[in-house]
Amino acid sequence: MAVFRDVMPAFELFQPTSASDAVTLLAEHGSDAWVMAGGQDSFDWLKDRIKRPKVVVDLSQVSGMSGVRDLDGGVEIGAMTTLTTLVGDPLIRERFPILSEAAGVVASPQIRNQGTIGGNISQDTRCWYYRGGMPCYRAGGNVCYADTPTAINREHAILGADRCVAVSPSDTAPALVALDAKIVIQGPSGERVVDAEDYFIGPGIDITRMHVLKPGELLVAIRIPATWAGTDYYFEKVRDRPVWDFPLVNIAAVKVVNGGTIERIRIVLNGVAAHPWRLAQVENAVTGKPADESTAAMAGEMSIEGAFPLRHNGYKVPLMRNLVKRAIRGVQEA
Amino acid sequence: MSDEHDPQSKYVPTRRDLIKGVIAAGAVSSTGYLFRGSITRAFAAAPGSVERMLTLDVNGQQRRVDVMKQETLAMTLRYKLGLTGTKLGCDRAECGACSVLIDDVPHYSCSVLTHSTRGKKIQTVEGLASPDGTLHPVQQAVVEQQGFQCAFCMSGFLMATVGFLKTNPNPTRQELAHGISGNLCRCQDYDKILTSLMRGAELSREVNNA
Ligand SMILES: Cc1cc2nc3c(=O)[nH]c(=O)nc-3n(C[C@H](O)[C@H](O)[C@H](O)COP(=O)(O)OP(=O)(O)OC[C@H]3O[C@@H](n4cnc5c(N)ncnc54)[C@H](O)[C@@H]3O)c2cc1C
Ligand code: SF4
Ligand code: FES
Ligand code: FES
Numbered sequence: 001m002a003v004f005r006d007v008m009p010a011f012e013l014f015q016p017t018s019a020s021d022a023v024t025l026l027a028e029h030g031s032d033a034w035v036m037a038g039g040q041d042s043f044d045w046l047k048d049r050i051k052r053p054k055v056v057v058d059l060s061q062v063s064g065m066s067g068v069r070d071l072d073g074g075v076e077i078g079a080m081t082t083l084t085t086l087v088g089d090p091l092i093r094e095r096f097p098i099l100s101e102a103a104g105v106v107a108s109p110q111i112r113n114q115g116t117i118g119g120n121i122s123q124d125t126r127c128w129y130y131r132g133g134m135p136c137y138r139a140g141g142n143v144c145y146a147d148t149p150t151a152i153n154r155e156h157a158i159l160g161a162d163r164c165v166a167v168s169p170s171d172t173a174p175a176l177v178a179l180d181a182k183i184v185i186q187g188p189s190g191e192r193v194v195d196a197e198d199y200f201i202g203p204g205i206d207i208t209r210m211h212v213l214k215p216g217e218l219l220v221a222i223r224i225p226a227t228w229a230g231t232d233y234y235f236e237k238v239r240d241r242p243v244w245d246f247p248l249v250n251i252a253a254v255k256v257v258n259g260g261t262i263e264r265i266r267i268v269l270n271g272v273a274a275h276p277w278r279l280a281q282v283e284n285a286v287t288g289k290p291a292d293e294s295t296a297a298m299a300g301e302m303s304i305e306g307a308f309p310l311r312h313n314g315y316k317v318p319l320m321r322n323l324v325k326r327a328i329r330g331v332q333e334a
Numbered sequence: 335m336s337d338e339h340d341p342q343s344k345y346v347p348t349r350r351d352l353i354k355g356v357i358a359a360g361a362v363s364s365t366g367y368l369f370r371g372s373i374t375r376a377f378a379a380a381p382g383s384v385e386r387m388l389t390l391d392v393n394g395q396q397r398r399v400d401v402m403k404q405e406t407l408a409m410t411l412r413y414k415l416g417l418t419g420t421k422l423g424c425d426r427a428e429c430g431a432c433s434v435l436i437d438d439v440p441h442y443s444c445s446v447l448t449h450s451t452r453g454k455k456i457q458t459v460e461g462l463a464s465p466d467g468t469l470h471p472v473q474q475a476v477v478e479q480q481g482f483q484c485a486f487c488m489s490g491f492l493m494a495t496v497g498f499l500k501t502n503p504n505p506t507r508q509e510l511a512h513g514i515s516g517n518l519c520r521c522q523d524y525d526k527i528l529t530s531l532m533r534g535a536e537l538s539r540e541v542n543n544a
Contacts, residue, residue, distance in 0.1 A: 006409075013403035013449060016382035025382060036447070040427055043445050046404070047425065056403070057382070060450035084439075108516030110442045110494070111427055243515040244428060 008046045011053055015061045019186060022057055023218050027188040029055045031215045036060075037080060040107070040115040041123040050133040065220060066116075068092055073226030079118030079219045083172070084109070086117060096224055098233040098252055102175040105237045108244050118219045121173050121183075121199070122211055125166035125274070126246055127156065137163045137207050147310060154312040155248065158320070160273035164203040165310060167271050168210055171237060173200060174252040174268040174276040178233075181224045187217040196222075200275035210274065228254040228266070234327040238319060247271040249319050253327035257291045267303075267327055272320055279303050279324065286328060296325040384449055391454065392417070393461030407443040407451055408432045411458060419459035419489045423518070430517030433490040433497075434458050440497035440516070459489035462496065471541045472496055472534030481530025483521035491517050495531045499538055507532055 011034075016022040026033050034053035036042050045051040059065065059080055066080035068089045075091055086092055086103040093100050106112055106120065124131075125138070127146055135141035146153045147165045156165040173196075181196040199211050213219060234253045239245040248271055255265040265286060267279040282299045289295040300321040307317050390397045392415060399414050408425070411417040411434070420443055423431035427445040434443045435457040462470035469477065472495050482488045491514060498505070498513035505513060511528055519527060 007402065007406070008404040010402065011404055013384045013447075014380065014382040015384055015449060021381040025380065028380075039445060039447065039450075043406075044426060058447060058450055060447075061382075061452070107427075108430070109498070109513060110430065110433060110440050110516040111445075113439050114441050114446060 008043075009049060009052055011046075012055045014055065014057045016057065016059075017061050017063060019062055019065055019218060019220050022059060022062060023186050023188060023216075025055075025057050026216045026218060029057075033057055033215070035218065037119040037122075038082065038115040039119075040111050041119055044131065045124070048131070048133065050131065071223055073229055074224045077117055077222045077224070079221055080116050081118075083112035083115050083117065083120060086172075087112065095226075095229040096175075096179055098235050098254060099172065099175045099179065099224075101235045102172045102237075102250075102252060106171045111244075117172060117222060120170050121176065121196075121222075122213060122219060123170060124210060126169045127164075127166035128152075130166065137203070138166060140208065149311070151310070152312060153310040155246070155271075156310055156313055157273050158307045158309045158313060158316045159277055160202050160204075160275070161308070162202060162204040162207070164207055164274065166203075166274055168200060168273070168275050169246040170270060170276075171247055171250055174250060174270040175235065176222065176224070177276045177278055178252045178254050178266040178268045179224050179228050180266070181222050183219060184221040184223060185213065185217050186220050187214070191220075193223075197276075197278060202274040231256050234330065236323055236326065238323070249316055249323060251323040251327050255291075255327075260290050260292070262286050262289055262291050262295070262328070265328075267299075267324060269303075269320060269323065272307075272316060282324065291329055293329055296329040299328050300325040388449065388452060390415075390448070390451065390456060392456045393458060401448045403447075403449065405448045407434065407436075407441075407446045407448045407456070410448040411443060411456075417458050417460050421486055421489060423486070423490075428518075429487070429490075430494060431487050431490040433493040433517065435493055435497050438497060438500050440494045442516075457493070457496075459492055462492060470496065471537035472499070472531065475534035475537050476530045479526070479530035479533055481527050482519075483523055487517060487519045487521075491519070491527060491531065495534060499535055503535065503539055503542070505532075505535060510535065 014025050016025055032054040034056050036056050036058045066078040068075055068077050068091050083103040083106050087100050129145035130136050130138050134145050136143060136145050144163055145151060146156050157167050176196045182193050183196055183199040185192050201212055232255050237247045237250040239247055250271055251269045253267045256263040265283050267283055269277045282302050286295050286299050303324040304317050304321050309317055386400050388399055388401050390399060397415055401410055408420060408422050411420045420434055421431040422444055423429035425444045427442045432442050432444040433440050436451055437454050462473055472492055494514045494517050510532060
C-alpha cells in the first residue's frame, strides 16, 4: 500500500529541449540519471523512495519527439507520443488499429493523456515485492519473494522464468512485437535500431532490466513497417477491473486469411513472461491451415507446452490457451 | 493519508518543514538545492538546467511561484497557490481526485511535475465558475441533481467531465461513463453522479448554443 508522504526526495532536474541535449545530459550523468517521459511509471518509484536518482531528465520540453507520420506505407511514432494520441490518430487507426486498441485499454483516460508510448514499452515490472523495495534478484539480491510456498503470485509468470518470475505489464508491447516494429535508440555513440522482439528481454539476459536500453540511451521513435498494414487482427486484454488494471494476460495477433486459409500470422501474448511472448512455432504450425476450430484447438494446446504455473497463477494456462484459440478462429458475435 | 514520518527516510521533510523551507528560501533560485559548491556552476551552464521560479498560467492568471524540482502540480496548487479545491486522494494516479485540465485535457495533478507545465494553461475547479460567480453548467447540474454525497471526489469528476465534453459535447451515457472512468468515488453513488453529469452535458450544450 502506498503511503502518502508529502513530496518526493529532492533531485536535480533537467529539461532539455532537444533529443541530442537529452542524450548529452544522460551521457554526463550515467547511472545517476533517470529519464522521465510522462512519469506514470516513474512517480511510484520516486514517491516510494525505492529508486533515488540524483538527476531526473524530463523529456516534456523536447520538441520533435512526439507525433505520428507516414513512413513508406508504415508509420514512425515519436517516443513522446501520448497513448491518447495513438487511440485517435487517423493513420494508426487506418493502418494498425490493433495498436489503437491496445493503447486504448491502458490504465485510465488521465493516464493515457499523460503516459507515452516510449514509457509504456520501457516501464518496469509490477511485481509488488520488487516495487515494495524488497531486496530480490531483480533488485540485486539473491532471492525471489514471489516464488516461495507462501508467496502471492497470481499475476506472475507461467513461462520463461529464470530466478525472477515477474511479467512485462505493457499492453502495447505485444502489439508492437506482432507488427514487427523497430525501436530507434539514440546514445552517445549514435543511433541504433533494434527489432521490438529483441528490445524486450527476460531475466536470463539481464535480470535487472526489462529492455535493452542502457544507461545514457534514449528511445526516440518506433517505426512500424507496412508489412501488416490493414490486415485482420485480434486483440484482447483480460483484467480484473475494466479501468486502471494491468493485463492478467493479453494477446495481440495480426493475420492474413485468404479463402479461409491462414496465409501468414503473428501471435504475441503479454502477462505470461518477463517479455512479450511470441508464439513462433504456433505461427509456423498454423500457416497454410484453415482458420477453424480444429486449427485453433491445436494451436491452443501447442501454446501452453512448457508452461509452469506457480501456486496462484494456474488459471493463466487455460486463459492463454483460450485466447490463442480466439485469435485464430475469432469470436462468435453473441 | 498521513503526515507521518517514515522512520527510514530521514531526509523526508514534513509538510511544515517544507513550508518553512520555502519561506526561508524566499525567491532565491536554487539550482544548488541538492548540490552545493562548485558543481552548482557546472549545472547552471548545462543545457536544460531549471530555475525554481516559475510563472504558471492558472485559471487565466499569471502566478509567480517558487517550485521545487521534485514538486508535483497538486502540491503546488494546494500548498503554494492555496487552490485546495484540487484534492489528493491517493497521490498515485489511482483515484482521480486531483484531476485538473492542462491545455484543456484532464490530467492527474498528483502525477505531473509542476515544472513540466511551464507554458501551459492550467485550469482547476476554482476556475470553472465565471468571475461574477455564475456556476459552470456542469457545476449547476450537480447542484440541481445533488450529484454527490461527501463530494471529496467532486472536483476531480467536474474537471474530468469538463475536459471530456470538450472532445465529445454530446455523449451517450455509456460514452460519458467511459470518459470519466479515471475517477473513483468512495461513496460510490456512480449512477447519480453520472445522471448529474449527463445533465451537465445538456446544460453545457444549451449555454454554448445560446
Ligand atoms: C494506476 C496505474 C495503472 C496502469 N495501468 C496500466 C495498464 O493497464 N497497462 C499498461 O500497459 N500500463 C499501465 N500503467 C503503466 C504506465 O503508467 C503507462 O503504461 C505509461 O504508458 C507509462 O508511460 P510514461 O511516459 O508515463 O512513463 P515514464 O514513467 O515517464 O517512463 C517509464 C520508464 O521508461 C523510461 N523511459 C520513458 N521514456 C523513455 C525514453 N524516451 N527513453 C528512455 N527511457 C524512457 C523511464 O526512464 C522509466 O523508467 C499504469 C500505471 C499506473 C500508475
Ligand atoms: S518475481 Fe522478480 S521482481 Fe518479483 S520478487 Fe521475484 S525476483 Fe523480484
Ligand atoms: S490523488 Fe491523483 S489520482 Fe489520486
Ligand atoms: S461523494 Fe464521497 S467520495 Fe465521491
